[in-house]
Amino acid sequence: MNILSIFTNPYLWASTIAMAVPLALPAIGGTFSERAGVVNISMEGIMLISAFVSVAFSAYFHNAWLGLLAGVISGILVAYVFAWAAAKMYANQIVLGMAFNIFASGITAYLFNAIYGPEGTPFDTPKLPDVKIPVIDKIPIIGQILSGQNVMVYIMFVLIILSQWFLFKTTVGLRLRAVGENPEAAETAGIDVVKMKYLGVILGGAFSALGGAYLSIGVLNSFSPEMSSGRGYIALAAMIFGKWTPVGSFLASLLFGFATALSYTLQESSISKNIIMMLPYVVTILALIGIGGKSVAPAADGIPYRPKK
Amino acid sequence: MVKKALQSILMPLIAIFISMIVGGIVILITAKQNPIYAYIALFSGAYGNLMNFATTLTNAIPLIITGLGVAIAFSSGLFNIGAEGQFWIGAIVATYLGYQIKGLPWYLHIPFIIVCAMIAGALWGGLVPGLAKVYTGAHEVITTMMMSYIAIYFSHYLLEGGPMMDKGTIPQSPLIQDSAKLSILVPNTQLSSGLFIAILAVVVVYILMYKTTIGYELRAVGFNMKAARYAGINVARKLVLAMGLSGAFAGLAGAVQIMGVQHRLYDSFTSGYGYTAIVVALLANNNPIGVVIAALFLAGLSTGAQEMQMQTNISGQLADVVVGLIIFFIAIEELYRVIMEKIKTRKSKLEPVGGQE
Numbered sequence: 001m002n003i004l005s006i007f008t009n010p011y012l013w014a015s016t017i018a019m020a021v022p023l024a025l026p027a028i029g030g031t032f033s034e035r036a037g038v039v040n041i042s043m044e045g046i047m048l049i050s051a052f053v054s055v056a057f058s059a060y061f062h063n064a065w066l067g068l069l070a071g072v073i074s075g076i077l078v079a080y081v082f083a084w085a086a087a088k089m090y091a092n093q094i095v096l097g098m099a100f101n102i103f104a105s106g107i108t109a110y111l112f113n114a115i116y117g118p119e120g121t122p123f124d125t126p127k128l129p130d131v132k133i134p135v136i137d138k139i140p141i142i143g144q145i146l147s148g149q150n151v152m153v154y155i156m157f158v159l160i161i162l163s164q165w166f167l168f169k170t171t172v173g174l175r176l177r178a179v180g181e182n183p184e185a186a187e188t189a190g191i192d193v194v195k196m197k198y199l200g201v202i203l204g205g206a207f208s209a210l211g212g213a214y215l216s217i218g219v220l221n222s223f224s225p226e227m228s229s230g231r232g233y234i235a236l237a238a239m240i241f242g243k244w245t246p247v248g249s250f251l252a253s254l255l256f257g258f259a260t261a262l263s264y265t266l267q268e269s270s271i272s273k274n275i276i277m278m279l280p281y282v283v284t285i286l287a288l289i290g291i292g293g294k295s296v297a298p299a300a301d302g303i304p305y306r307p308k309k
Numbered sequence: 310m311v312k313k314a315l316q317s318i319l320m321p322l323i324a325i326f327i328s329m330i331v332g333g334i335v336i337l338i339t340a341k342q343n344p345i346y347a348y349i350a351l352f353s354g355a356y357g358n359l360m361n362f363a364t365t366l367t368n369a370i371p372l373i374i375t376g377l378g379v380a381i382a383f384s385s386g387l388f389n390i391g392a393e394g395q396f397w398i399g400a401i402v403a404t405y406l407g408y409q410i411k412g413l414p415w416y417l418h419i420p421f422i423i424v425c426a427m428i429a430g431a432l433w434g435g436l437v438p439g440l441a442k443v444y445t446g447a448h449e450v451i452t453t454m455m456m457s458y459i460a461i462y463f464s465h466y467l468l469e470g471g472p473m474m475d476k477g478t479i480p481q482s483p484l485i486q487d488s489a490k491l492s493i494l495v496p497n498t499q500l501s502s503g504l505f506i507a508i509l510a511v512v513v514v515y516i517l518m519y520k521t522t523i524g525y526e527l528r529a530v531g532f533n534m535k536a537a538r539y540a541g542i543n544v545a546r547k548l549v550l551a552m553g554l555s556g557a558f559a560g561l562a563g564a565v566q567i568m569g570v571q572h573r574l575y576d577s578f579t580s581g582y583g584y585t586a587i588v589v590a591l592l593a594n595n596n597p598i599g600v601v602i603a604a605l606f607l608a609g610l611s612t613g614a615q616e617m618q619m620q621t622n623i624s625g626q627l628a629d630v631v632v633g634l635i636i637f638f639i640a641i642e643e644l645y646r647v648i649m650e651k652i653k654t655r656k657s658k659l660e661p662v663g664g665q666e
Contacts, residue, residue, distance in 0.1 A: 041450060091640040094388050094450060098587055099640055103633025107335075110626040114339045233454045240451075274466035281455040281462075285437065288447035288455075 010144035012265050018149060018219070020250070020257030021156050022047070022211040022228075026235035027242065027249035028163050029207025034244060035167065036200025037180040038086050039302040041097030042078070043208040044232025045104030050075045050212030052108040055223040056115065059125040064217050068128060071213035072206055078104075079205020080198070087197040090304035101232075109225040120222060127221035128152060128214075152214045156250075159207070163246035176200055180298035183305040193307055208232065230281070237284040244298060252287065259283045320642060321592045321603075321635075328634035332627055340623045347621050354616020355609030361616070363498035367570060369601075369608035371396070371562040371582040373507040376589030376600040377514045378434075378558025384518060384595045385551035386531035387442075391453025392559040393583025394460035395434040399426035399563025401464055404574040405473060407485025407567060418488040422564055423506075430560015433460065435553025442552070443545040449552065457583065468576045480576035491569040501569030510558065515597040517554075527551050559583060585611070588632050591639060607632065 006012060026043045033040045050071035058067025082100060085091045116122075128151050137147040167173040178186040179196040187193050211231070216223045234256055241255075242248025263276040333344030340347075355365050375392050382389035389395075403426045410418060437456055441447040467473040468480040475483045491501040518524035529537040530547045538544045562582065567574065585607055592606070593599030610632065614625035 085637070085641050089641040089643040091643065094390075095591060095636060095640045098390065098591075099633050099636035101633075102584065102588070102629055102636065106626050106629025106631075106633055110335075110624050110630055111339065113624040113626065230454060230458050233451055237451050237455075240448075272466050272469070272471065274462045274469060274471075277465075278459045278462045281458045284455045285441070285447075285452055288452055289441045289445040290447070 006262075006265055009265070010141050012261055013145045014149065015261040015264065016254060016258040017145070017153060018257070019260040020253040021150075021152055021218070022214050022231050023235045023238050023256050024156055024160070024250045024253035025211035025214070026204075026208040026232055027238040027253055028160065028246045029204035029211075030236055030239040031163070031167070031204075031242075031244050031246055031249055032176065032200045032207070033204035034200075034239065034301050035177050035180045035298055036197045037183060037298060037300040037303065037305065038083070038197050038201050038204075039093045039097070040079075040082060040086075040201060040204050041094060041233065041236065042082055042100030042104070043204065043235060044228055044230065045097075045101040046075045046078050046205050046208040047212030047215065047228040047232050048104045048108050048226070049078055050209035051216035051227060052112065052223050054213035055121050055125060055216045055221070056111075058127070058217050058221070059122050062124075062126055064126040064128045064221075067126075067217050068210075068213045071217075072209045075205040075209020075212065076202055077205075079202045079208075082205070083198045083201035086201065086304070087194045090306060093302055093304070105226060108223075112223060112225055120224070125217070125221040127217045150214070150218045152210070152218045155210070159210075160246050160250045167246060172199070177298070180300055183300050184308075187307060193305055197305075208235075211235070234280060234284050237288050240297070241287040243296075255287070256280050256283055317594050317596075320645070321594075321639060323645065324635050324638035325606075327638050328631045331634050332631040335627065335630060336623055340621070342621055342623060347617055347623050350620040351610070351613035351617040353613075354620075355613030359495065360498060361612065363495045363500040365605065365609045365612045366504060367499045367501070367608075368612055369604045370501075370503045370507045370569065371566050371580070372586055372589050372604035372608055373601055374510050374562035374565060375559045375582055375586035376593065376604050377510055377597060378430075378555040378562070379586045379590040380593060380595040380597065380600055381514065381518065381527070381558070382551050382555035383590050384531045385527045385547065386534060387548060387551055387555070388450050389434060389438070389453050389552060389555045390450055390587055391434060391438065391455075391457040391583070392555070392586050393580065394453070394457030395430040395556040395559035396563040396566075396580060396583045397457075397460040397464050398433040399430045399560030400567050400571075400574060400580075401460075401467065401473075401563075402426045402429040402560070403489075403564035403567040404482050404485060407489035408483045408573075410489075411486055413486075413488055415488045415490075418486065419491070419568065422489055422568065423561060426560045426564035427557040428560075430563065431553040431557040434556020434559060435549055439549035439552035443548055464574065465576060468574060473574065475573075482574040484573050485567065489568055490572060491565070499570045501565075503565040503569035506561070506565055510561065511597050511601055514558075518597065523550070559586070562586075585632065588636055591636055 026047060030043055053074040054067040054071030057070035058064045085096050086093050130148055131151050133147040137143045175191045176196050178191060179193050183193045215227055238252035238256055239249045241252035259280040263279045266276045336342055336344040336347050354361055356362050375396055379389055379392050403422050406422045406425055433456060438449045438452040441452050442449050473482045475481055491503050494500045494502060526542045527547055529542060530544050534544055589600055589603045589607055592603035610628045614628035617623055618625040
């Protein structure tokens, strides 16, 4: 296969964007959470739970939108428990995240077997629609890349802009960031630290859940155990690489999305697919060790805070 | 002192108890079966007779060794959650040396494999995540996790038509030489003399962590990094060392699993031992003796879960659910403190100063 023809193929770029969605959404979610000072590595587990709940509801009600809604609600509920344990019980957030991830992988596999058995999710489970964008669709190459994507791709674009605006232009966004930087000062200024942590973690859960739903009823219309395959962790790396901003997280996710898309495209070539499948993980490590500049975490990130009152 | 020891045992016990109840509720709702029968099936499947117990012990061996490694990292304040990948690297090295090297007597072949697998695990777990942590601040949670996925895909690469694939169509490696196999302790089971390696590892880690300067310094770094630095400990070097040691034990576990149980590398996606080992270390509160107890419990849970699946048709994945819950209920230890305090204040309200009479 001609190497150049791989990169001029619009399909590669279209799938780069598609592959970035389940990374960018949890990465932005993680941004909210860590800006409020809570490290949530359970985004992996939340994605998995939402992916399962979305499929189950989508199959049962035969409506993918209901599936998406149920998935997001499940993500919010799980995140609520996480927020309670992190903000009210001052639990070690990494240990907590591990607990949630193991629980999520167990409960989804268990329920998957209990409900669907070896046949798996029903073949006629509806998936979220692909959308053709009227004018852009007609433009050559650009149309192939930007139009006809799954509806979640466009929802993601809207959410990126909204998130950036919310975090940096609104009072609540400012308060959220203040809590992650200096909770004591924030509390002195009259900000309810615990409430802000809840908000950050729950937003994180909702965004991760969107990413999880996209995996099961966006890209596909089925679920398989462990289908999140580490994306929650890669999303954390994207968030760091994106310097804890929504737009940055998205751009970093594009890079990882590209690595994933490339690994799929190159599967037809003579290089072993397993070697190429390592690419996104290698890129993540390279990104983390600072290729692309150093990024500094919110000062109080990951440290449990006990309110003075 | 006794009170503290009691508390450190009580906490995991409470967490286990609550988690079993929640797991029971899940059984009740989803499978509509009596959870008590399910748990009886689970425990007799784990410890009920010699064969079952031997299987539990067999599963406990990799958990003990990997758990020790994770505990070393935890004690030093590091979250090595990539033990799974280090385990695989150890297994890959052990398999390769196990079938490639021919004609060595077992007493040379086995130690050689052990040393190489430990070095490989140490490099995988220590070098990249440890150095990245020290020099760039990259969080070890993500780097070790990424290294895990890379290790797993690497093993797929080696086996699926790669350099380690055996003749035929099944993605598996050739069998290791007899000289690389650990002897079986209980006939008709898979319990091997790897058990002695696990016991030896416990003793070594206990002495290392509690009786040597290095161990003291590692724990000092974990206890308070700034104070350790102030006390003149080279923190950066200790962090890399802790990650390396942690990886070395995970690598050893992978090698013991190949030499004692599997005898070849399969293309199964994940062993899961590396993840469960994290729970082992948490339950054990990083204490080497505690690691043995926790490993026996968790190995029993997974062995018994299979038995439960056969007897009651309840999927064995329920074990993971319970494990996740256990960690959760350990993590929120604050809750017990809050509850205890509430009980105390209520008591003092009920008994006014001076008493009733």
